[in-house]
Amino acid sequence: MSLDLPRTEPRTANPAADEVRRRLEHARTTRLAQLKALDESGDSPGDHLMSNQKDAIKRVLTEIDEAFARVDAGTYGDCLGCSKPVPPERLEILPHTRYCVACQRRAS
Template sequence: MEISIARSRLEEMRADLDRTVSVLMGEHHLVRGGGADPGDAGSNLTEADRNAASVQTALTQRAEVLAALARIDDGSYGRCVDCSSPVPEPRLEARPATARCVPCQAKRDRRRY
């Protein structure tokens, strides 16, 4: 993938994630604010937990995008952060923020479970 296209897509992704986090944080405040009915407390907590998980996911994705932008800046974008092999073009097109080739990502995923 051409670096200028990758940078543009990653910057778009960052902007989208920033908006998502902003919206979710606003909803988090509304949910935590509660309602007048104490019977809603359980559903509010569940909604708040779901919202917090969504915020955390968006922040994790944002960190991955920022790391990919940093790799563009230092010239290592498109190379696996583990083995330095080239990351296949179709993988970069599908996931511009990806940091690893398929075999290294598979190893990492297996270790997490």
């Protein structure tokens, strides 16, 4: 996975999927900018906080790529825990989320 290239797909006949892709791409671009800023700030030896931040951003980037795959598979918006729809408000805030709130609590 190249972190420098946007992961845009051709527009589809499904405007809802296009909007989801737009939100995911925005989330991805934001995380890439954060990662770049951390990389440019330089690491101090033993700077565990910086390392933890980078790891967290990379995990979110992986979750975003997985969300793109769920859009492609037609399962985006379904909770991976209970298979019920994730509330649209939650997807608006966290477009890469895999779980509804209840299942997220159980998974944590």
